[in-house]
Amino acid sequence: MPISRPVPWVSPVLYGAVLAAGLYAWLAGLGDTQPALFAGGLAALTGLDLLEQHRYPARTPRWPAVALLAARIALFVAVAAADGSGLSRALFVLVPFTAYFAFGRAVAVALAVACVALLAAAGAVADPRWYAAPEQVSDLLMFCVGLVLAVTMAAVAVEERRARAELAASTARVAELSATAERNRVARDIHDELGHHLTAIVVLLEKATAFRDLDSGTADRAVQDAHDSARRALDDVRRSVRTLREEDAPFSLSEALTDLVAGQSDGGGPAVVLEFAGEENGHDAMALRALYRAAQEGITNSRRHARATRVLVSAAFDAAGAKLVVRDDGRGFSPEREGYGLLGMRERVQLAGGQVDIGSAPGGGTRLTVTIPRRTAP
Known part of the structure; x- marks a missing residue:
């Protein structure tokens, strides 16, 4: 099952890097940056992330996740259109990265391929011979590398979270089995120690009752023997407690x-x-x-x-x-x-x-x- 946001710091870091690059391009007069739309789009993306984390702290349901992903893609397009530095195209690596946690690997890979196709189509519209420009080809290759790294990071994060959950479940199971084994051992000790002596005490007290009127001496001896057996039972209980604390105590x-x-x-x-x-x-x-x-x-x-x-x-x-x-x-x-x-x-x-x-x-x-x-x- 997909896991929601195990690495929530990735998006804010990327937003911050894009914001710094876009503002620098605007102040330096590089490209055609629209600061209001650019900064407003990044602010909207940050607010969208915070809203999702507040509304769905554990995991975003499927259909809200679809709506949120569509809203992010629309905002990515708006920010990229308003950014004169061109770095905002890196925001699209968040598309497969976010989709991996909500929909799984297959959807994330499909969206990564779609992002590459979209970027290539946009380049072709701007310049039909973009493939002959080394700079544009290099940018596309770097974008592909970023997508691969994003999907890989998401896969590692999901597997690490799943491994932790399985380890916690295994640890709990081992603890449960150990506790059960210890309860069974203590139960056997109680039965073996006390059961033996209580049987002797019952037999002796029955004998004392039977001989009470016929032979008071025999009855008194039976009562004394029952008393001695009770003392032995107490000694055995104490020895069992010591054994629980000192399993390596010598036994003959x-x-x-x-x-x-x-x-x-x-x-x-x-x-x-x-x-x-x-x-x-x-x-x-x-x-x-x-x-x-x-x-x-x-x-x-x-x-x-x-x-x-x-x-x-x-x-x-x-x-x-x-x-x-x-x-x-x-x-x-x-x-x-x-x-x-x-x-x-x-x-x-x-x-x-x-x-x-x-x-x-x-x-x-x-x-x-x-x-x-x-x-x-x-």
């Missing part, structure tokens, strides 16, 4: 899994056992965190949904990559029950270059398997 999967499994020994759910094999050094932090979140989600689902009595978490590392398995002896897994937690886990693993497999374990229960190929740690 073995230590994190050990703490995770130790936090399950509160008597309020299935027994959780950890097996760890291989060396995690050399695996990138994104993969290690994805494995930890997968283990956390697997344990949470076993406690919340599977009614399992035992959960085995095994992590193994070798030269090919890392593998995490969370297996329980509960009532199995139904694919239609997959919720936001498993979706977030899959997103984390995919971002780390791995894959997730969930299904029934041999002999019953659920088996969650996460495999991530080895990548060099940054």
Whole structure:
């Protein structure tokens, strides 16, 4: 789409140059200058530009642009007729220049050709053998050069403005995608951290309620364990906030899994056992965190949904990559029950270059398997 007036200074500069040359020719007695008509025409052109900019500050509509262009051409002819210096013919380079912004390249080039033809016809009327006069031929060639430069300048200005608009749109899109990715990451962190601990707290409080009248000691221990789980949740939230500020903080999967499994020994759910094999050094932090979140989600689902009595978490590392398995002896897994937690886990693993497999374990229960190929740690 054509763009209106990206270089509004061109016309005033040309008007000023023509005015100075015409007044000098008049004062020096060169040619036949009519100062009133000459200066009045330039003043009318300046007023026309100001009126257009005030009336259409962004872009002139098509039909008003046609009327304004016709008015400018009429004023160019009047000024050129009243100018004894002959420099006013340069005003006609503004015809294709202005038309480029309002109507596009094809119309601008056609008008440039028309301006050349008009100037040549005017020269032929004044002198049938104008083509034999080197001065007139030189003037025509210089006018052609001016038209080419004017159209080129307009094209460059339009493309530069369009490129800026596309860059701004691309920048906004990148910012939007980055914000969306960050929101998804924070959402996964909130679900993985708080969801796990809140599940444990709910189980413990249900246990305390069930044993309140039967065994007050067991109920008190359940309440204390729920209190401890709430504290761990608060610690995890603080750690997540620190992680948002310090993405390069060191992360040890073995230590994190050990703490995770130790936090399950509160008597309020299935027994959780950890097996760890291989060396995690050399695996990138994104993969290690994805494995930890997968283990956390697997344990949470076993406690919340599977009614399992035992959960085995095994992590193994070798030269090919890392593998995490969370297996329980509960009532199995139904694919239609997959919720936001498993979706977030899959997103984390995919971002780390791995894959997730969930299904029934041999002999019953659920088996969650996460495999991530080895990548060099940054």
